[in-house]
Amino acid sequence: MTRIWNESGFQSDDPWVIETEETKAGNNEKPILPLASFIEKAAAGESNLGVLIQPADNVKDLAPWLDKIALVAVSFPAFNDGRAFSHASILRERLGYEGELRAVGDVLIDPIPLMLRCGITSFAVKNPVALKRLEEGRLPGIDNHYQPTARASRDPKSYSWRRVS
Secondary structure (H helix, E strand, O other): OOEEEEOOEEEOOOOEEEOOOOOOOOOOOEEEEEHHHHHHHHHOOOOOEEEEEOOOOOHHHHHHHHHHEEEEEEEEOOOOOOHHHHHHHHHHHHOOOOOEEEEEEOOOOOOHHHHHHOOOOEEEEOOHHHHHHHHOOOOOOOOOEOOOOOOOOOOHHHEOOOOOO
């Protein structure tokens, strides 16, 4: 069972559905479309759409369509595939995307703080350990930061490379 989590907690009524050949959004649901399908519909004038970015997709292709996007889902197909971190950073820092950015796929508990720092705002979580830890409010922390990101640290002394007087 997949549940949607953000920093406010678990969301009980999420309308978004990742569309596949087998799964389509119903009447009260909103589709998350593959990149090519999204661009096709956005070019036809549709807006308020969701788009799924796979690891091999070029996220910069979304640049002309940012005003048509209601949600971007970045796919983590396996714990060792971190290309979605780069997609999230590019969307936030270079393209200026300000809407909901969701991690989908193999979302584990340990990388969630790093995903938050890259600008990801919601998480489709199905891993039992991650679900349990999030329910208990046990999100791991990051003591030291090695680079700036879309979301700055609350503690300026946590950056290992900055001099603090």
